[in-house]
Structures are given as structure tokens and as C-alpha cells.
Amino acid sequence: MVKLMFALRRLPSLSSEQFHRYWYETHGPLVREQAATLKIRRYVQTHTLDDSLNAVLRQSRSAQEPYDGVAELWWESRDELENTLTTPEGREAARILLEDERKFIDLARSALWIADERPIIG
Numbered sequence: 001m002v003k004l005m006f007a008l009r010r011l012p013s014l015s016s017e018q019f020h021r022y023w024y025e026t027h028g029p030l031v032r033e034q035a036a037t038l039k040i041r042r043y044v045q046t047h048t049l050d051d052s053l054n055a056v057l058r059q060s061r062s063a064q065e066p067y068d069g070v071a072e073l074w075w076e077s078r079d080e081l082e083n084t085l086t087t088p089e090g091r092e093a094a095r096i097l098l099e100d101e102r103k104f105i106d107l108a109r110s111a112l113w114i115a116d117e118r119p120i121i122g
Contacts, residue, residue, distance in 0.1 A: 001041070002078045002114055006071040009109040019068055020047050022104045030100055031073075034093040039084045042074040067110070078114065 010019035024045060031043050047069045048054070054066055075081040084090040101107065 002075050004073045004114050007067040007111040008069050009106045010068045011104055011106050019104055027100055037089050037093040039080055040073050044072045046070040
């Protein structure tokens with residue numbers, strides 16, 4: 001399995017609540033609709049909590065401001081991900097998702113990469 005990680009920052013024009021609601025209630029179902037075409041095996045949204053402990057954790061490591069959330073998407077293999085994006089249907093599905101992402105994600109301040117998991121515990 002290969003995983004696409006997407007660390008998201010919201011558009012400055014959106015409140016945290018607006019961002020999280022849109023991402024979960026609108027974008028999530030849109031990803032679900034495109035999953036078969038894009039051969040997505042699993043999709044998880046991790047939403048950053050508005051919790052004072054975040055500031056304590058950041059200070060303990062001199063860390064930057066947190067992302068608003070992280071999206072994780074899995075494919076059977078890197079080749080499957082790459083091949084899916086070369087088909088006309090795959091390109092169209094990716095275009096649809098990107099068009100929607102522009103409505104709530106600050107793409108220039110977000111990070112995107114592929115990775116493999118190496119579980120240590122669990």
C-alpha cells in the first residue's frame with residue numbers, strides 16, 4: 001500500500017468551524033463519489049482540535065502553527081496511483097477534487113506527499 005498525505009491549512013477567509021464543516025460534510029462525500037474512479041482504497045480525515053494542549057505541545061518543541069487537519073488516502077501501490085491519474089477518467093476526477101479544494105484549502109500553505117507506513121506500535 002502507498003499513502004498520500006495532505007496536511008491542510010484553511011483559507012484565511014474561513015473560520016476553523018467553517019473549514020472543518022465543509023471538509024467533512026461537502027468534500028468528504030465528494031471524495032467518496034470519486035473513490036472508485038481514482039481507485040482510492042481508504043480515506044481518512046484527521047481534524048485538528050481546538051484545545052489549549054496544542055499550544056503547550058508546540059512550545060515544548062518550538063514548533064510552527066498546527067495544520068488544520070491531515071487527509072490520508074491509500075492506494076494498492078504507487079503504480080496504481082500513478083496509472084489512475086493518467087486515464088481521462090482519473091484526470092477528470094482529480095480535477096473535480098482540486099476544484100473543490102480551492103474553495104476551502106490554502107493550497108500554497110499546505111503540504112502534499114506520498115509515503116509508506118511503518119507501524120511501530122499497534
